[in-house]
Amino acid sequence: MYKYDQYDQAMVDARVAEFRDQVRRRLDGTLPEDKFRPLRLMNGLYLQLHAYMLRVAVPYGTLSSAQMRVLGDIADKYDRGYGHFTTRQNIQYNWIKLEDAPDILADLAKVEMHAIQTSGNCIRNISSDQYAGATADELIDPRPYAELLRQWSSFHPEFSYLPRKFKIAVIASATDRAAMRLHDIGIEIVRNEQGEIGAAFYVGGGMGRTPMIAPCINAFVPLDQLITYSEACLRVYNRYGRRDNKYKARIKILVHELGKDEYTRQVEAEFAHLLSQGIEPPLAELERIKVQFADPAFETGLPDSVDRSDPDFAVWVDRNTAAHRVPGYAIVTISLKPVGGIPGDATADQIRLMADLAKEYSFDELRVTHAQNIVLPHVRKADLYALWTKLDEAGLSTANLDTIGDIIACPGLDYCSLANARSIPVAQKISERFAGREAEIGELKLKISGCINACGHHHAGHIGILGVDRKGTENYQLLLGGSEGADTSLGQITGPGFDEDGIVGAIEKATEVYLANKQGEERFLDTYRRVGMAPFKEAIYG
Amino acid sequence: MKILTGNDLKSGAVTWWAGNGWSLHVEDAVDVGTDAETILAREEAARRVVSGYAIDAEKTADGVRPAHIKDRIRAVGPTVRLDLSLKPADPAAGNWVI
Numbered sequence A: 001m002y003k004y005d006q007y008d009q010a011m012v013d014a015r016v017a018e019f020r021d022q023v024r025r026r027l028d029g030t031l032p033e034d035k036f037r038p039l040r041l042m043n044g045l046y047l048q049l050h051a052y053m054l055r056v057a058v059p060y061g062t063l064s065s066a067q068m069r070v071l072g073d074i075a076d077k078y079d080r081g082y083g084h085f086t087t088r089q090n091i092q093y094n095w096i097k098l099e100d101a102p103d104i105l106a107d108l109a110k111v112e113m114h115a116i117q118t119s120g121n122c123i124r125n126i127s128s129d130q131y132a133g134a135t136a137d138e139l140i141d142p143r144p145y146a147e148l149l150r151q152w153s154s155f156h157p158e159f160s161y162l163p164r165k166f167k168i169a170v171i172a173s174a175t176d177r178a179a180m181r182l183h184d185i186g187i188e189i190v191r192n193e194q195g196e197i198g199a200a201f202y203v204g205g206g207m208g209r210t211p212m213i214a215p216c217i218n219a220f221v222p223l224d225q226l227i228t229y230s231e232a233c234l235r236v237y238n239r240y241g242r243r244d245n246k247y248k249a250r251i252k253i254l255v256h257e258l259g260k261d262e263y264t265r266q267v268e269a270e271f272a273h274l275l276s277q278g279i280e281p282p283l284a285e286l287e288r289i290k291v292q293f294a295d296p297a298f299e300t301g302l303p304d305s306v307d308r309s310d311p312d313f314a315v316w317v318d319r320n321t322a323a324h325r326v327p328g329y330a331i332v333t334i335s336l337k338p339v340g341g342i343p344g345d346a347t348a349d350q351i352r353l354m355a356d357l358a359k360e361y362s363f364d365e366l367r368v369t370h371a372q373n374i375v376l377p378h379v380r381k382a383d384l385y386a387l388w389t390k391l392d393e394a395g396l397s398t399a400n401l402d403t404i405g406d407i408i409a410c411p412g413l414d415y416c417s418l419a420n421a422r423s424i425p426v427a428q429k430i431s432e433r434f435a436g437r438e439a440e441i442g443e444l445k446l447k448i449s450g451c452i453n454a455c456g457h458h459h460a461g462h463i464g465i466l467g468v469d470r471k472g473t474e475n476y477q478l479l480l481g482g483s484e485g486a487d488t489s490l491g492q493i494t495g496p497g498f499d500e501d502g503i504v505g506a507i508e509k510a511t512e513v514y515l516a517n518k519q520g521e522e523r524f525l526d527t528y529r530r531v532g533m534a535p536f537k538e539a540i541y542g
Numbered sequence B: 001m002k003i004l005t006g007n008d009l010k011s012g013a014v015t016w017w018a019g020n021g022w023s024l025h026v027e028d029a030v031d032v033g034t035d036a037e038t039i040l041a042r043e044e045a046a047r048r049v050v051s052g053y054a055i056d057a058e059k060t061a062d063g064v065r066p067a068h069i070k071d072r073i074r075a076v077g078p079t080v081r082l083d084l085s086l087k088p089a090d091p092a093a094g095n096w097v098i
């Protein structure tokens, strides 16, 4: 894992001191709210429905045990005993007091964490594959490049006031687990026909009110020009992005309006210019970073088999573990989606337990996934049963990864001041309705947003739900056919919306159509793509 | 009726204008008539409240009820965590929201 050097630490410490002074001045009246608000947002502190909310950055979703432990302690010490893991691989606290915020940031800084650039029109936390460095299907480890991008984008003076917020994802597997093409820039590390490693740039994706799938604007950028090319993409956007209209300010609108070819032409021209400026970080810096992502001390000769005599454990192994590139190890996903629970929430005790389990079983490492779960990336298969037993005792052994119970849900109207409708109660009802049917229904990604901002990725759900306000009452639109993986697609609205109970019934009908039409090993999405919307619509509205 | 709501500057807690100060309980909210702007300007300047705004509400048998669901949720707390609400002992508190 990346360790801060003295520059990283000094920057974060200076920011804590600066914010402490800003809060003091806000409270003593020398700094008015209109001046203070942008400053607190730069430190991830929002004012939400019930209180201040603090969003803490988890760079590319990677955490050490020590960091995770502090996240649990903050939940106890300053919040109400829980935290919420988000679709941006971050964590949010919902009940923060303004006067405590500087102390929280100081606690975070001690473990090399902060809340900088988790709000505002800047480059946000870089996201990545939660299986990075562990999965059998990756070309190289994308994390050193994610870290390089993190350093480049942190406090980047030219990109601190972009037309709108900006999100970048970096992956290195053909299996996209990071919704890469639904980012402002999606970078996929690839191998070309000559066998060289480079980066494919997908620019102008996003969700929100105008969802777009990012087109590939350059299929191969040499890795030693990664930052220069990123800078060129941002420069063209910063110059021409719509600052006059918030709803048209994201890069996806610019790429769409200019057209992919014209945007690309401008990026290439800027890139050629920047190449002559020598802005790429020195190779030595990349090497310094890479060393910190060296493999942990994997053992060799470990047994690759797992004793499956406990049937509940066997179900969990099949559902919640993935192939590791080192024999004898597995990648474990801890579901934060218990039946009827709040997606992504974990208590302080659960957070600390996961920290301890990572220390004991996963070389001190954890990952936050964009699906609001936690990954232990390097677990010996021989330890899986002991790990599962401890998770089970803490209510963390739900075996539902990528099934209908593994719902992504944004905070919605229970917490979010922008929401139109509640997301969480709908998730809870669906999870309860379909509990125990995971094997029967199979892979089904269900995603719920409480408003058009789409933090719950509803456009990319095999089944998506969007909460809308219909004359002051909550109403839910149903979408089918979205996907965020290598086969990214946007869901289509089925028709008129439903109330809270109606939407659960509509999903029941949609799954019935799937099960009745399913051929062979087809997933819900495959069947939908083959048979189309019509039979679903007929069953739902007929 | 028109009532005022906002957040306590220091704690962020949802508060309601009670006529002579701010209350955590919506049932204490009073009708401000046409005085909303004056009261808010004074209270924000005194740093007692932040993000204040006026809303429509009605007086019911159960007390003051904000017109919009968003403000009813603000008054009660997250409907999915009623244990954290101002009425943790009342399992029906969430029903009041809908």
Ligand code: SF4
Residues within 6 Å of the ligand: A410, A411, A412, A413, A416, A417, A418, A419, A420, A449, A450, A451, A452, A453, A454, A455, A456
């Ligand atoms: S999608 Fe809307 S309701 Fe949900 S968290 Fe985002 S802004 Fe809030």
